[in-house]
């Protein structure tokens with residue numbers, strides 16, 4: 001990636017490239033990265049949509065693999081200039097065991113770092129999460145915070161614990177010498193709750209609302225603000241960070257950036273209604289219909305049932321003590337660090353993000369996908 005080789009075409013690897021965010025990163029790279037020569041898409045489950053991308057001018061290589069298998073990761077990374085590591089096990093519902101979450105999110109990330117070091121790949125962008133910071137177990141609000149805001153980040157749940165450990169590995173790896181003698185340059189991007197085309201929880205809420213005759217029932221007070229960011233802007237931020245890591249290595253190396261855009265600050269449910277409302281659903285109640293202690297009780301009951309039923313059946317309700325804590329604790333970011341460090345501006349306005357999401361919810365809700 002030297003200046004003398006302006007015309008050099010670059011090889012990018014996207015791990016988790018067939019996931020919700022990963023697919024947007026892959027498509028964004030193809031649309032917006034002029035130096036892209038080859039795009040490797042690494043995922044445990046490859047999407048059929050990749051086939052259509054193979055007919056374009058950029059070579060797209062689909063690699064079915066597991067980030068927990070060091071040799072598979074090393075083979076995929078070899079010869080890549082840049083790695084965008086978004087693969088992860090996103091599970092706050094108790095589907096997977098804590099050990100599996102740790103294995104994929106922490107050991108998987110370790111494997112990616114080691115592969116970069118062994119094969120000489122110099123640039124690594126990691127998809128971290130707001131969950132690395134909070135909400136913490138004490139339910140402290142994080143109100144319009146930025147990357148420097150002091151906050152007591154204390155976690156017990158396996159998902160935020162694993163993301164925090166993995167992020168630390170990535171940041172500590174910055175500056176390590178890779179094969180060939182150059183330094184590894186890393187950074188971590190921390191999205192808040194991502195929404196947009198492909199957001200399965202949004203689709204599930206829509207279908208649930210349709211089943212209930214068009215009604216959803218407020219569970220969380222409207223005053224609790226929850227940070228949200230549009231998937232297209234998160235993808236754009238990854239592409240831009242990956243592009244600028246070389247030129248601004250000294251500034252960006254070892255840094256974390258919250259992902260942000262112009263999406264409004266609202267409660268989780270009121271925000272969802274920005275899309276579900278135009279699709280015909282209504283949120284019942286200006287205040288939560290059930291007192292908070294009832295929700296706490298139901299969440300605990302769900303956790304108990306999940307544990308009791310585990311030998312027989314996997315019971316995975318949306319409501320559990322952790323999701324209730326996240327949904328009912330204010331967590332919003334207000335920062336311009338990505339703009340200052342690498343010139344990030346959201347690619348999609350709030351109006352565009354909203355329209356695109358509504359169109360997707362309408363299509364996804366009525367189809368059987």
Ligand SMILES: NC(=O)C1=CN([C@@H]2O[C@H](COP(=O)(O)OP(=O)(O)OC[C@H]3O[C@@H](n4cnc5c(N)ncnc54)[C@H](O)[C@@H]3O)[C@@H](O)[C@H]2O)C=CC1
Pocket residue numbers: 015016017018019020021022042043044045065066067068085086087088089090104108127128129130163190191192193194195
């Ligand atoms: N969805 C959200 O609101 C947020 C997500 N994130 C992070 O963004 C990243 C992407 O998340 P989503 O797209 O929402 O999740 P997703 O589940 O849609 O995508 C994750 C992808 O990783 C792949 N994957 C999982 N385990 C793998 C393994 N062992 N080897 C190879 N590939 C594997 C999956 O097959 C999937 O395609 C994750 O690292 C997550 O922690 C961060 C903040 C918010």
Ligand SMILES: C[C@H](CCCC(C)(C)O)[C@H]1CC[C@H]2[C@@H]3[C@H](O)CC4=CC(=O)CC[C@]4(C)[C@H]3CC[C@]12C
Pocket residue numbers: 090092128129130131192193194201219220268318319320322323324326327
């Ligand atoms: C499922 C929750 C909403 C249901 C609450 C109920 C049952 C009371 O109506 C979701 C509320 C907040 C979500 C999380 C948040 O957006 C932050 C996240 C970041 C990540 O890195 C992964 C996903 C998630 C943990 C996200 C998961 C769903 C919620 C808990």
